[in-house]
Amino acid sequence: MVHPLPTISLGFTAQQFPPGVHICQIFGDDDERQEAVLKFLLSGLQSGERTSCFSERIDEKILAEFLGRHGISYIEVRDTGALTLAGTVEIYFQNNRFDPERMLAFLRKFHEDSVIQGYPAARVIGEMTQDIQYMPGGGRLLEYEAKVSMLLREHPVTTVCQYDARLFDGAMIMDILKVHPYMVVRGSVVNNPFFITPEEFLAS
Amino acid sequence: MQALSAPVLGQLLIMQGILGTLPDEQSIFSFVCRGLTNMPGVAAVDFSDQPEETTDDSIVRFLMVIGNSRRLVLSIKVYDPSAFAPYKDFLTNFCFILTVILEERNQRRLIELDQARLEQRVEERTKELQDSEARLKKAQEIAHLGSWEFDVVNNVLFWSDEVFRILGMQPQEFAATYDAFHQVVHPDDRMAVDTAYSDSLLYGRDTYEIEHRVVRKATGEIRYVHERCEHIRDETGRIIRSVGMIHDITERKRAEDTLQKLNDELEKRVAERTEELEESRVQLETQNKELRDTYRELELAAAARIWTIEQLREKDHIMIQQGRMAAMGEMLGNIAHQWRQPLNILGLMVQDLGFSRECGELSKEFLDGKIDKMMEIILHLSQTIDDFRNLATPDKEMSRFGVDQVIVKTISMVEESFRSLHISIDISTSDDPQINGYPHEYAQVLLNILMNARDAFSERGVADARIMVRSWVDSGRAVVTITDNAGGVDAEILDKIFEPYFTTKEQGKGTGVGLFMSKNIIEKNMGGHLTIRNTGDGAEFRIEV
Known part of the structure; x- marks a missing residue:
């Protein structure tokens, strides 16, 4: 029998967190983004978690090499389903629209499947693209993020949302911060002082 | 004044942390405005380069100087000063950090502009260099001028395409080497080529030039080349690179040889011609002297x-x-x-x-x-x-006259004289011939002929001296004959009798002009003929006008 992990490592920080934290990473360069992705995936795989990455910029070759250096076979974890890679558009923008409910259901099922499949925990790191700003349903992004925080209370999928500060307006970045309880600042995960509880945010 | 709130200070710190990731001023301004609006007692936040003057105490301003001259003002409208007051100093620090970041963004933007300009310039220069290189290659090909470069430090030799062509090889068919070059230098010139290079190194010369021959391997053709080399030194004076050019001057050489031959030939011809002219001059001088x-x-x-x-x-x-x-x-x-x-x-x-x-x-x-x-x-x-x-x-004008009348008149003038000398004159006229001419001169002619007969009679002592004068018309012309029996004229002098100064008379008796003048009068003045012939015993003068 698999017992849920009491705490997990995010990989890019030495801090330990309970599974199901909702973290926002605002990045300004690609190296910062890639380093967080690689380390997050590695730590998840190392701890036996079901791990997924949704990004248009994931480089399988680099990832395989990175995992290989740490004794993990990319092919093996991919084939066993421990590691899932998918594009942002493929996951978030099916039918060319952003549907928060579908995404929330997806996360819920992802967690449920992980539990069924015996993973002690599940984690997802995903990069939101700027297309969301022009996509049908894109205006519900902040609502979606707030509901993700609520979902994770019951289905604790450790989630890191990556936003490229170069592709979003500053005011939008500030609003995004407000719906994430944690955020990455200079490599450290901190409680987000701008965070507004989902209930309060959705009520406003 | 209210107490400080740690989350608010945390927000300021988080904002400072995120500011560095935002790409531009616009993004920063909207981020800051949205973030600071959350602060206690704050109603609105705004950035302005040229803020309006105001006496509104509810607006707190933070001045930021960007670069050398840009003055940016962060204006915060405060509705609860006591709630806002504890954070004012922190906002001052925040604005300082913001100024640094904006300055950095400004510098980055300028650098990016410079870099873009530089990249564009590099791109243009690269294109120009590529074009220039292409033109240089073409020019080298046209001018048969190749270039080479020897990296002394790394012992690497580079030849341009034209060097290969000049040496009779395909461009870049193999990596250039000095040995390959040495092989194609004409055997008789190799030592000179080696010496030129080694001497330039030995004596510290920066350049040298040499003309020599090369033998193209494929065809054996001999080409003439002119080489020029320049050494490039590092700061210690050590040669680190040698660059040079090799110019195919075969055509020029051939032209020079041809020109030299033509000059030699010309000089030879000039020398020969000079010699000929000298001979001619001597001959001319001789001829001139003779002349x-x-x-x-x-x-x-x-x-x-x-x-x-x-x-x-x-x-x-x-x-x-x-x-x-x-x-x-x-x-x-x-x-x-x-x-x-x-x-x-x-x-x-x-x-x-x-x-x-x-x-x-x-x-x-x-x-x-x-x-x-x-x-x-x-x-x-x-x-x-x-x-x-x-x-x-003499008659002044030509007139028509009767020949017989002139005959009679003339004879009448001398008949007494002739009679005294026992010379008879007979006249026989017919047809009464008339002519145009000069009657006095005609009479003078008759008189000269009669006097000539008289002198002949006297010289020869003829006993029965007779003169017969006849006149008639023959074919429209007046003919007069004066015939004597004085023995005639010697045949040898018959054709000379009308020549001037010719006379057979003794000295003092004849001038030799009478018959000459008579012939001139009849033939030139009157268009007739005066002739003489010998008869059996004398001479006959015939006047035909």
């Missing part, structure tokens, strides 16, 4: 000839004078003969007057008769003088 001598001789001969002509003129003058004198003598003689008989008659009549008076026969009738007779004789004498004078006076 000068000849000219001098001709001058002397001309002077002598002029002198001779003058002598002849003088002689002519004398002869003409003599001729005139002779003619005058002839005329006086003829006049004398013409007058002798009438004068004798006049004398007898004068004597008869004296005798008749003594005899008492001198009546008025007798005297009138004698006077009439004497006046007739005197008029005849006067007429005789007129006739001779007319004969001696």
Whole structure:
């Protein structure tokens, strides 16, 4: 029998967190983004978690090499389903629209499947693209993020949302911060002082 | 004043942390405005480069100086000053950090602009260099000018395409080496090529030049090249690179050789021509001297000839004078003969007057008769003088006259003289020929011929001297012949008888101009012919006009 992990490592920080934290990473360069992705995936795989990455910029070759250096076979974890890679558009923008409910259901099922499949925990790191700003349903992004925080209370999928500060307006970045309880600042995960509880945010 | 809130300070810190990731001012301003609006007591936040002057105490301003001159103001409208007051100093620090970040963004933007310009410039320069390189390659190909570069430090040699071509190889067919170059240098030139390079190193020269031959491997063709090399040194003076060019000057060399041959040939021709001209000059000088001598001789001969002509003129003058004198003598003689008989008659009549008076026969009738007779004789004498004078006076104009009348008149003038010499003159005329001409000159011709016959008779002593004068018309022309029996003219001189100054008469009796003038009068003045022929016992002159 698999017992849920009491705490997990995010990989890019030495801090330990309970599974199901909702973290926002605002990045300004690609190296910062890639380093967080690689380390997050590695730590998840190392701890036996079901791990997924949704990004248009994931480089399988680099990832395989990175995992290989740490004794993990990319092919093996991919084939066993421990590691899932998918594009942002493929996951978030099916039918060319952003549907928060579908995404929330997806996360819920992802967690449920992980539990069924015996993973002690599940984690997802995903990069939101700027297309969301022009996509049908894109205006519900902040609502979606707030509901993700609520979902994770019951289905604790450790989630890191990556936003490229170069592709979003500053005011939008500030609003995004407000719906994430944690955020990455200079490599450290901190409680987000701008965070507004989902209930309060959705009520406003 | 209210107490500080840790989350608010945390927000400021988080904002400071995120500011660095935002790409531009616009993004930063909207982020800050949205973030600061969350602060206690804050109603609104705004950035402005040129804020309006205001006395509104509810607006707190933070001045930020970006770069050298840009003044940016962060204006915060505060609705609860006591709630806001604790964070004012923190906001000052926040604005300082913001200023640094904006300055950094500004610098980054300028750098990016510079970099973009630089990249564009690099791109343009790269394109220019590529074009230039292409042009250089083409120019090298056209000019048969190749370039090479030797990296002394790394022992790497580079040849341009044209170097390969000049050396008879395909461009870049192999990595260039000095050995490959050395192999194609003409064997007789290799030492000179090596020495030129090594000497430049040995004696610290920065450049050297050399002309030598190369032998193309594939064809064996010999080409002439001009090489120039320049050494490049590092700061210590050590040669680190040698660059050079190799110029195919074969065509120029050949042209120079051809030119040299042409010059040699030309100089040879000039020398030969100079020699020929010198010979010609000597010949000309010799000829010139001969011509000068000849000219001098001709001058002397001309002077002598002029002198001779003058002598002849003088002689002519004398002869003409003599001729005139002779003619005058002839005329006086003829006049004398013409007058002798009438004068004798006049004398007898004068004597008869004296005798008749003594005899008492001198009546008025007798005297009138004698006077009439004497006046007739005197008029005849006067007429005789007129006739001779007319004969001696040239005709001024041509006129038509009867030839027979001229014959009769002329003979009448000399018949007494001829009679005294026992020369008879017979006249036979027919057809009464008339001609256009000069009657006095015609008479002079007749007179000259008659005088010539008279002189022949006298010289030869002919006993029965006769002259026959005939006239008639033949084919519309008046023909007159004067025939004598004086023995004729010697056949050897017959064709010379009309030449000037030719005479057979003894010295002092003939001038040799009579018959010459007669021929001129008949043939040149009157368009006729005057000829002579020998008959059986004499000569016959024929005048045909």
